[in-house]
Amino acid sequence: MQPFSYARANDVESAITLVAGDPGSTFLAGGTTKVDLLRLGVEHTDRVVDINDLPLTAVDELGDGTVRIGALARMSDVARTPIITERFPAVSQALLLGASEQLRNMASMGGNLRQRVRCTYFRDGVSPCNKREPGTGCSALEGLNRGHAILGVSESCIATHPSDVAVAFVAFDAVVHTAGRDGERTIPIDDFYLVPGDAPQVEHPLAHGELITAIDLPPSPLAAGSLYLKFRDRQSYEFALVSVCAALTVKDGVVADVRVALGGVGTKPWRARRTEETLRGAPASDESFARAAAAELSIAAPRPGNAFKVAFAERAIVRGLRHSMNGQAA
Secondary structure (H helix, E strand, O other), X not given: OOOOEEEEOOOHHHHHHXXXXXXXXXXXXXXXXXXXXXXXXXXXXXXXXXXXXXXXXXXXXXXXXOEEEXXXXXXXXXXXXXXXXXXXXXXXXXXXXXXXXXXXXXXXXXXXXXXXXXXXXXXXXXXXXXXXXXXXXXXXXXXXXXXXXXEOOEOOEOOOXXXXXHHHHHHOOOEEEEEEOOEEEEEEHHHHOOOOOOOOOOOOOOOOOOEEEEEEEOXXXXXXXXXXXXXXXXXXXXXXXXXXXXXXXXXXXXXXXXXXXXXXXXXXXXXOHHHXXXXXXXXXXXXXXXXXXXXXXXXXXXXXXXXXXXXXXXXHHHXXXXXXXXXXXX
């Protein structure tokens, strides 16, 4: 690992100043991803600016019912906060399924949203990888791609975004708050993640030195009946092959409203809007769920190694919707 210097910021303004004014500087929060990448030599920095002293750890309800989560709140704390477990159970479930307890105790919410992909070719430091070294190619296209994406892919990159909680955030229209040299701004979470296109190295619309300060969850009545299901090769400390966040309300046997988002299958946390559009006003039945799931996966672009994810994701959507509906009825 290359040597680098260390600084510690005491407030948001000084943290931004330290990083934005130096192209070789980067923020350090929990470090559960950043330190790994530095050790592997995948990322390089001249200076890390520790932001753990910043007052960004609260989880509060705002006057309009929005739940605001500080960017430095730890995953384990947010997962067990009553307002989250009661109003957004899928968010709590996604956090608890996201990593080991030790990592959840360290990892920050903002850092979780910005974690890098788990593609082996990206992390080995030597294979051609457009995300790590633009223009070198994507080794996963013809390589080992069982765990890679089938939605939002391009010929430049098929790496899957690894965050679990981001899937639940996308389902419920979370909003990311940032602060930078040009002031504060808000970014709808679906816009916070960029599909790779021809520039897979650009993952977020953030300027250098722009800091995530909070994540807002707007009021969502149907979120109280939400759930997050994660399917993986083993039941502990493993990334999703397919995951689904689902919530729906049913009136007189018809789907009145629905939210579905997928993980493990997209180059970004994937909002299943085709599924939602197909289901609204349709009978709340497994047949309708299956048609809606197939509508979403009709745009999938699988490779030989991950073609199984198409049917897998369709079944996961049906199961998530069925369980959410049954939970609501109960």
